[in-house]
Amino acid sequence: MRAQFFDGFDFAQFKLSIVAIEHVDTFFSIESFGLHPIMYNEACLRGYTAIFGFNDDKMLTLHKLLTNNNGMTPPAIDGIAPEPFNSPAGDLKYELSHVMDYTGSILIANGFIDKYFVPFGFQLPHAFRKVYELTFDQGLFVHVEDRSEAARLLRIEYEEPVSSKKKMQMRLGKVLRKSEEYGFDDDTIAQYMDLSYDTKYLFDSL
Known part of the structure; x- marks a missing residue:
């Protein structure tokens, strides 16, 4: 194992890294999308990395998801199919505007x-x-x-x-x-x- 990729956050026209989450269990669950990633690279043991931000209504939003689905056919998320993409997280990229309800x-x-x-x-x-x-x-x-x-x-x-x-x-x-x-x-x-x-x-x- 080695140092891991952070998730990102689009904030005030800058991209920052998420370095800590108060309530991890309720923040984000990739399994809720029907995805079951595996480790693709030692720098991303979770098999996914994500970029979050706000929408126009100041709601927390998932903007981008890089992942894999262990060779299985990946599901659509909010009607959006993934694009082929090569990253340490896997071979899939979702471009999204998925609103989240984290407190x-x-x-x-x-x-x-x-x-x-x-x-x-x-x-x-x-x-x-x-x-x-x-x-x-x-x-x-x-x-x-x-x-x-x-x-x-x-x-x-x-x-x-x-x-x-x-x-x-x-x-x-x-x-x-x-x-x-x-x-x-x-x-x-x-x-x-x-x-x-x-x-x-x-x-x-x-």
């Missing part, structure tokens, strides 16, 4: 700081210079708050996740064509194996 908050971010890179799973929210918290009520966008200063304070509190020694071990592993886990101790691997956005939300800390 809760998400964190979106950009300006990643390289020294906070972790080699497994999703990157941590405080590893970004700009962090915004978006809040929704049954899909309606109701509030945005700049959390960048809180993220900066967290960077002061926490050490860099991977030491120079471990980074060298990771590079050596690539040269030797071994797994990226090469040379990492069990504690380091266990710390970053989680693939869930919710445990990285740091909702109480930000």
Whole structure:
């Protein structure tokens, strides 16, 4: 396993990364569309990646879905069939305007700081210079708050996740064509194996 692709979010004419979700279980379920993706690439173990945003009514909307359907005939979503497309998530692309009814908050971010890179799973929210918290009520966008200063304070509190020694071990592993886990101790691997956005939300800390 290695660092995973983020989902994206179209916000104020910019594309940011979703770095945490307050209520993952109610945010998005690809199975609800009748899709059953498998891992297509180690950088996207879920077998899908998505881009979200708002529609003209400020409703949370699924704009794009990159995925696969394990070789089976893919379903249409809202009457829209997928296009063939090659990505780390798979061989299908849906261009959509699918309205969602999520209630809760998400964190979106950009300006990643390289020294906070972790080699497994999703990157941590405080590893970004700009962090915004978006809040929704049954899909309606109701509030945005700049959390960048809180993220900066967290960077002061926490050490860099991977030491120079471990980074060298990771590079050596690539040269030797071994797994990226090469040379990492069990504690380091266990710390970053989680693939869930919710445990990285740091909702109480930000």
